[in-house]
Amino acid sequence: MSGNEAPKRPKLILAGNGMAGVGTLEQILKLTGAYDITVYGAEPHPNYNRIQLSYVLEGSKTFDEIVLNDRDWYREHGIRLHTGTKVTRIDTESKKVITETGDAESYDKLIIATGSKPFFLPVPGHDKNGVIGFRDIADCETMIAASRTKKKAAVIGGGLLGLEAAKGLVQLGMETTVVHLFESLMERQLDEVSAGMLKAELERQGIQFAMGKKTVELTGGAEVEGLRFEDGTELPADLVVMAAGIVPNTDVAKASGIDCRRGIVVDDYMRTSAPDVYAVGECCEHRGVCYGLVAPLFEQGGVLAHEIAGLDPAPYMGSSVATKLKISGVDVFSGGVYAETAEHRVLRNHDDWRGTYKKVLLKDGRIVGAVLYGDVTDSSVLTRLVRDQAVMTDELYGQLFGRGGCCSEGKASIGVEAMADDEIVCGCNGVAKGTIVQGIREQGWSTVEQIKVCTGATRSCGGCKPMVEQLLQLTLGDSYDGTAAAKAGICGCTSLSRDEIVASIQEMGLASVREVMNVLGWSQPEGCSKCRPAINYYLGMLRPLEHRDEKDSRFVNERLHANIQKDSTFSVIPRMYGGVTSPEELRKIADIADKYAVKMVKVTGGQRLDLLGVKKEDLPSIWADLGMPSGYGYAKALRTVKTCVGSRFCRFGTQDSIAMGIDLERRFERLWMPAKFKMAVNGCPRNCAESGIKDLGIIGNDGGWEVFVGGNGGIKLRAGDSLCKVKTDEELVLICSGFIQYYRETANYGERTSEWVERIGLETIRQAIVEDKDNCAALAARVEQALAALHDPWQEAVENGELRRQLYEPVQAGATNE
Amino acid sequence: MLDAGKPDEYPIGLGREVRAGSLSVAVFRASGGRWYALENKTPHAKGGSLAEAIVSGDYLYCPVRDLKIALGSGEVQAPDTGQVRTFDIRVEDNRVRISIPKQS
Structure with missing residues (x-):
């Protein structure tokens, strides 16, 4: 190479010149000019809008009118375009694509975007002319x-x-x-x-x-x-x-030994099984799903473009598909669940004269699906409401269906509007509506985060966040950008989201909380009480064997392994597997309660005993006397596995719920989670241990077990969803392992399963754990790894003198000579 | 001046309680090498200690209610309000010394 030549740019090849592939290229070009790009397309055309083919067919548009990127576009961006040239094989070893004419071209990175093929019914005669x-x-x-x-x-x-x-x-x-x-x-x-x-x-x-x-x-x-x-x-x-129907076009991937199921299998960064080979669009299969609509393809393209540009994208988590279509001049929308079953309540407005139809489906008072026909003006509102599974309120009802009265029809009224100024929005921190609205108007607050910092609203339980968002929307009107607010960082120290942080830790190999904050440019160099515990968790989750838990980034309870009380004394809850104890154990606990003058002994909601009012310096000795492991009643971890009496004693019991509960508790105790995690096992559907409101609830029946997930009996009451039924104990343990690890890997720090299930969708979880057996096995293997690295923290404090001194014992100050 | 032991008895980035008679003091050895001593008592009406806080730079986040408090001045940061008593602290001759007025 002569010294005058510009340094060679890495070569990016796109196989497939359709909307998904070229859409991805457009996004890449916005992010980086680092690549020398070549495109192969089997069709003799530049990229056109396949969605508008029907216009060409009916003659309302010419082909030129549906072209998205004409040949000049490729030229202007220095892209070599080979139309009418199909890539037939990829040599993933030597990193070359081979075309049907036998030409070979080497690549540094390759995107497969071969789209889909029409599904031909395999009936006799399907190959006839015509x-x-x-x-x-x-x-x-x-x-x-x-x-x-x-x-x-x-x-x-x-x-x-x-x-x-x-x-x-x-x-x-x-x-x-x-x-x-x-x-x-x-x-x-x-x-x-x-x-x-x-x-x-x-x-x-x-x-x-x-x-x-x-x-x-x-x-x-x-x-x-x-x-x-x-x-x-x-x-x-x-x-x-x-x-x-359509089938993903996986020909070239299959011919090249790249993993395919229905489509080309990609991970959350659109990576295929071959190094530096990616796939995007209808040809690929992500978490078991092949998409055939255009919106998901662009979402995938966005992730892929960032990945190719080396910009640490947030992982692609799958798309929720809401469809807005125009069919022969008729507007149609559908989102979420569109067919009602007995569990739904249906709100319907059917107007044959205007030719409009509107249906909203509620499940447990929440909007889970909608269909619009003829008039789709509410489609964007409904897309959001369905995605958020919003609770139906009088105000929303008025907005969607009109009140039948005079003045409110057609007006976008929302819940907080009707509130008086002195009405409390945030009950935890006592913040009134008027305070928030005034701040938005006079102080220029424009995000939930700002309101949180300035007033404390949403800081504690977070239950008022939707109301605060509505107040922003109401006060700022169209200038409120909810999506920007939603993209705000995990705390005030950063604008990065959870997914961006996790991706950076993985890709940049960040190893400590401090390194994460330094490298990712935290505005407050040492972080805050929100981000530090979160980063520490993510590090431990991603690298269970290497990461050393950072005590200075732990909230007091998880640092000291006891629950701090309002008077700064602590509570001690020893582990009692399955809620089963013995006379000896009870005697021991009673003696210890006397010895340390414990202020109260209380039975917890999770079937354990709580010793309340213990002084910090007494904690290690009380643990030594107890000789029982920590019950983690203070941690974002498995709390308890609540059980009913089950088949051992109960005349209704069909399964040995106690044995199963104890087994599960022993298996998953100490495991750090994004949030506290509660389980229950029942021996029969009478459900005495309340499996329906646990993060993971198991109900025995005659033929096996049914698994419920995402239940919550706390701040936001939610009934668990039935995930699956299994026949054997082994299957049950596997599903539990898969579910727990999937939650650990994908939830935001602090996010309970009840919120997580609603955010990512039960179907996604079912796909990942129940349908995809290999994935479930891989998850289970990773949870084993995480569990292997854990030890009883009480024992550690008892045995480690320095730890005990520095964390638990006060310094007694003495006089000096001065 | 009260003697509060050797510096290496204080973990960096964490607080430790020092007892001086009936007074409880929260001592912090911040990551930059700075030492702070505050009364181990939140100004919050409902009470609580400070020594178990998460420390960030020259601030702490109180363990019971997450108030953000300046370690140097003891001032509670907005949106909350309040003031924590602070004491002079220094390290001399490999000893930690805290200056606490006699009457306390």
Whole structure:
């Protein structure tokens, strides 16, 4: 290389020139110019908007009008574009891509974005002429050409894609029938009522329907002539469009030995199993999910772009899919749960005259899903409400459904508006509405964090945070940027989120609390009482074997292993596995309570005994006398496993809940968690140990166990969700291990499972633990590792003289000569 | 002046209680090498000690109610209010010495 040449930039290759891949490139280009970029696309076109193919089909737009990035764009950004060139194989060893023409090109980083293929029903005759998918411009051109000579079209699939194809074909003058397996259109987005309204509208536009029909054969000679259904009936058609679904296009990944399941398997940073090879979009499978809508692809692209640019992205956690669509001029929205079951309460507004429909589903008073048809002005509000599982209030009801009165209709009224100025918003710190509103107006507070620092509101239990957010929204109106506020850092010392911090620790190999704060630019160099314990937890969670717990970053209770009381005495709760004790143990506890003049002996809510009012300097000797391990009744850790009497004594018991409870408590005791963690095991569905309101609740039945998660009996009462049923004790232990470790790895510090389950979604958890057995086993292995590094802290304090002196014993000052 | 032992009996970044007669003093050896002595009693109406605080730079976060208090001046930081008594403290001849007025 001659000395004048610019240093060679690393080579980034994109295989797949569609919306996900090029969208990712656009985001990369905004972040870095460090790469020399080459793009391969199988189609002979630059990147176009696949969502608008139906416009090209029906003739309302030309191809040029749906192009997203024309060839000039690639030139301007110095990107080499090879259209009509498919990548057929990747040599992941020598880091080269090989195209169908046999050319090889080396890469430093490679993104696979090969999208998806139409799913062809594997019925006899599917390979006849005149049977096509609806996926790209070539398919559009085929359909347009066919419409000139052919008359009858059948579209297999009554989902979005099929309906769009049918609409286009009708516009082209073909007699078009949509064949659908189910009785209801778009059954993955719409409920029966809205699907019925849509079908009636499309029928008005000239589309015919054959509902509840299963195609078993495509008939004809070389050319397709019709469809035969399972019920023996037939439908003549000389053009058949397969629109029954899509399958991720994993051809090149499979041919190259990269891990694939349904899609190309990627982790939370879009990394495939091959080094420096990433995948994004419809071709990939993240946490067991393949997405087919555009919003998740852009979210994935954002994470990938940061990853490629070396900017430590927050991990991709999956997307919650709310769909807003326009089908043949009809606006449709669906988010969350759209089909009601007996457990839902349904709010419905069906207006056949205006052709609108609105349904909101409540579960336990919370908004869990919504469908809109005809009028989707509330879609963004509902997307948020469904995502947050917001509690339905009179105000929200008024906002969404009108009060039927005069003045409030159409007005965005929210709960806090009606509050008087002197009404308390934050009950923990006694902050009134007026104080907050005045500060927003006069002091310019614009985030929850600022309000927290200045007034104390939201600082303690956090239950008033939604109200504070609403006050910001109400007072600042449109200028309040809720998303910016949500992205505020974990505390006032940093603007980084939990995920960004965890990712940085992993990628930069940060090893101590101090290093994290230094390297990541904390505004307060030594942090605060919020971030320091959190960082210490994340370090321990990520590196259980290497990280040495940092006592100076521990809140007093976890530093001293006892619960500080208002008078600065402490409480002592020894471990009693499963809540079972013995006469000897009780005698010992009674004697110790006398010896140390304990102020009170109390039975806790978790079936343990609490010795209250112990002086700090007495703690180590009381522990030595007890000879029992710490019950961790002070820690963000497993508290207790509450049990019922179960099959050993109870005439209703079907399972030995005590044995299982003791086993689980012995297994998971001492494990540090993002927040306190409570368990219960019941021997029968009568549920005497209250498994329904525990972080992890287990209910025995005749055939095995049912596992409930995310329950909470405390500040925010929440019934646990049923995660799964298992038959054997071994399966139960595995599920518990997987659940606990998944929570440890993904929850925010301080976040109880009740909040966590709602934030990341029960389905995600089920996928990760119940469906993905390998993942569950890997989680269980990691929890074992974390457990192996733990020892009883009371024993440690008893044995370690220096620790005992420095942490527990006061210095007795003496006189000096001065 | 009261003698409060050797400096190495005080862990860096943590507090330790020193008892002087009926008075309890919270002594902090901050990470920058600075020493602080405050009355081991929060100004909060409901009471509580300070020696078990989390220490950040020249501030502590009180263990019972998370008040942020300046170690040097004893002043409680906004939004809370209050004042903690402070005492002079220094290390001489490898001994920690705290100056506490006789009447206390």
